[in-house]
Amino acid sequence: MKKQTLQKASRGILLPLCLALCLLLSACSLPTAEPPFDFYALERQDYENENGYSMQFPADWQLLSEDAESSTFISGDGSLSCTIGFELGGVEVYSLEEVGDMLLERLGDSLFSSWESEHPRLDSTTYRNRVLGLREDGEALSLDLNVYHVQEGVRYYMSFLCETKVYEAKLPLINAIMESFETTKRGDVLYEMMMQRREEQAQAEWEAAMEELEAEQAQDTETPEGKAPDSEQGQEEKE
Numbered sequence: 001m002k003k004q005t006l007q008k009a010s011r012g013i014l015l016p017l018c019l020a021l022c023l024l025l026s027a028c029s030l031p032t033a034e035p036p037f038d039f040y041a042l043e044r045q046d047y048e049n050e051n052g053y054s055m056q057f058p059a060d061w062q063l064l065s066e067d068a069e070s071s072t073f074i075s076g077d078g079s080l081s082c083t084i085g086f087e088l089g090g091v092e093v094y095s096l097e098e099v100g101d102m103l104l105e106r107l108g109d110s111l112f113s114s115w116e117s118e119h120p121r122l123d124s125t126t127y128r129n130r131v132l133g134l135r136e137d138g139e140a141l142s143l144d145l146n147v148y149h150v151q152e153g154v155r156y157y158m159s160f161l162c163e164t165k166v167y168e169a170k171l172p173l174i175n176a177i178m179e180s181f182e183t184t185k186r187g188d189v190l191y192e193m194m195m196q197r198r199e200e201q202a203q204a205e206w207e208a209a210m211e212e213l214e215a216e217q218a219q220d221t222e223t224p225e226g227k228a229p230d231s232e233q234g235q236e237e238k239e
Contacts, residue, residue: 042058
């Protein structure tokens, strides 16, 4: 009787132990999950632009181009690019969704031979949408477009471009770069900048028009007196 009781007790102890051992062995054979992406664990660089914003990129990203309206960065391995555009003094005729959709269509037509977009994600100040496009050589690319409506007449555009096959893997980095974006100038400062740039543009257009006028006048004075221009002279000889 005691022997049977001991056997039952042994089976009662061994069964949970065997199950635990099986679970342990199974866990050892399962692939380990990748740790969550931590942008702030990377070595980073700060970028601040005179157009009133700052953001962060990984340290190995390079600045490809920069002018008064836009800046473009590219990752160290060349697999992902980011372009930040700035619109100051835009006319508030269209809604944020309409502005985003028009920009999306313009970029899609200029970058791809064929493309389609997803449904935009909107709130009161931001627009985001993704384009899946094909180049003429058959390369499949994804464009992640974001529009920030900071205040009346002030918008920032941020677009990321990469191969579609790596887009999902790049998405945590894209989101982290976007989240690092901050405005650095007050609305009144941006308004003063807008007025100054309008004056500079008007001055540049006036100077260009004057140069063109002076060139035309100089060409007229180079014609010798008493000699008709070539076209008129040829007509007289023909007659």
